[in-house]
Amino acid sequence: MTHVLNQFPQQLNGQIQVPGDKSISHRALILGAVANGRTTITNLLLAEDTRSTLTALQDLGIQIEQKGTQTTVIGQGGFTFRPQQTTLQMNNAGTATRLLLGLLVRQPQALTLIGDQSLSQRPMQRVLAPLNQMRQQVADNETVHLPIIIQANQQLEPLDYQLPVASAQVKSALMLAAIQAPGTSHITEIAQTRDHTERLLRQFGGQVTAKGLQHTLTGPQQLTGTDVIVPGDFSAAAFWLTAGLLVPNSRINLPQVGVNPTRTGFLTVLALMGATIEQTQLSGPEFSESFADLTVETQALTGIEVPATLIPNVIDELPLVALLGTQASGQTIVRHAAELRVKETDRIRAIVIELRKLGASIEELPDGFIVTGPTVLHKTSQVPLNSHGDHRIAMMLEIASLLTPDTLQLEATDAIAISYPNFENDLQGLIN
Numbered sequence: 001m002t003h004v005l006n007q008f009p010q011q012l013n014g015q016i017q018v019p020g021d022k023s024i025s026h027r028a029l030i031l032g033a034v035a036n037g038r039t040t041i042t043n044l045l046l047a048e049d050t051r052s053t054l055t056a057l058q059d060l061g062i063q064i065e066q067k068g069t070q071t072t073v074i075g076q077g078g079f080t081f082r083p084q085q086t087t088l089q090m091n092n093a094g095t096a097t098r099l100l101l102g103l104l105v106r107q108p109q110a111l112t113l114i115g116d117q118s119l120s121q122r123p124m125q126r127v128l129a130p131l132n133q134m135r136q137q138v139a140d141n142e143t144v145h146l147p148i149i150i151q152a153n154q155q156l157e158p159l160d161y162q163l164p165v166a167s168a169q170v171k172s173a174l175m176l177a178a179i180q181a182p183g184t185s186h187i188t189e190i191a192q193t194r195d196h197t198e199r200l201l202r203q204f205g206g207q208v209t210a211k212g213l214q215h216t217l218t219g220p221q222q223l224t225g226t227d228v229i230v231p232g233d234f235s236a237a238a239f240w241l242t243a244g245l246l247v248p249n250s251r252i253n254l255p256q257v258g259v260n261p262t263r264t265g266f267l268t269v270l271a272l273m274g275a276t277i278e279q280t281q282l283s284g285p286e287f288s289e290s291f292a293d294l295t296v297e298t299q300a301l302t303g304i305e306v307p308a309t310l311i312p313n314v315i316d317e318l319p320l321v322a323l324l325g326t327q328a329s330g331q332t333i334v335r336h337a338a339e340l341r342v343k344e345t346d347r348i349r350a351i352v353i354e355l356r357k358l359g360a361s362i363e364e365l366p367d368g369f370i371v372t373g374p375t376v377l378h379k380t381s382q383v384p385l386n387s388h389g390d391h392r393i394a395m396m397l398e399i400a401s402l403l404t405p406d407t408l409q410l411e412a413t414d415a416i417a418i419s420y421p422n423f424e425n426d427l428q429g430l431i432n
């Protein structure tokens, strides 16, 4: 689909209840499936990505019921499934694919995981190599991408592994395998990544201990169904934080957003750029994650070099950091972010190509970019903007379009439905 972007609001005002957190939604469904008893999930993200997880679990024989804002997963109380299908269609869902590779390590029948064109190009060796150390063979050693045939092996060995990349998906996949392996596994990160799996595992009665960057899990473990309240997705809220900062005279409230400190590097980046975001912390025993109401108002920004240590905790918001950099005074520098090249698209390339179409001064680096601002964004050519099939690039460009009176075209907007189907309506609500 192509969107015509022709809104140039004088202000954005109002409140947006952002959709449920995508990372937590995938994990709650998966852990619910293997737990004993029922799991009720409130505010599960119902978007294309999490529907891929839901359907894959149903294809594996799991019963899942949806009523209003509540999803109930009837846990099977174990890790071997009775699949209804031998091919699982993962579409665009990288998190779900990697987590399932870890979850299905003891599956007795061969299963094939397939995905769309983007997912079929994303690196899977980072999960397959350590899983192969645990059970000799998940897929054959030549496999680096989908399709992947998961092969049976009931003899699982514990793992002692140092991750070569900062990746919560890989860490989580290995944890899901480790809780099935008899014995003690040690999984060590190179930098702290989002810890949703650890928190949820504990909520489901599992045990994982962390000492610095090393996680210890002893298996086999049994999980028990629980009630999960999914916070608003911080990565979705980040689009409105950006819009509120950049569009003049704005004030936007974002209630009940997840503010897990391993996810909110973007708030630190904003503070370093000179912005203040109001945060009212919410607490209660029902929350296994931190929730806060966030409020943003228009503010002037200064360019910064994003500290390398923050990169894993702001990884999904870096397209927005680039956009903010076009409006900040001075240089905004992102380095040590080569992981952006293996997301839903090569996000470094996509950011540079697309923001240049809007007149941004942005230089591509092998592992990031340098933006020099401030720039008055405008249409520089007849070539339409393009999302590169990436939901986060599409939404970043829609926010960018609010800053120019020029009429723009954005191609391949269907990608937005991967994580935020109601994005357009929410935007309209702020403009009207």
Ligand code: S3P
Pocket: 022, 023, 024, 095, 166, 167, 168, 169, 170, 172, 194, 315, 316, 339
């Ligand atoms: C995610 C981890 C990150 C992130 C992705 C969601 C997760 O990916 O970019 O959007 O839910 O674990 P990596 O683990 O590849 O860094």
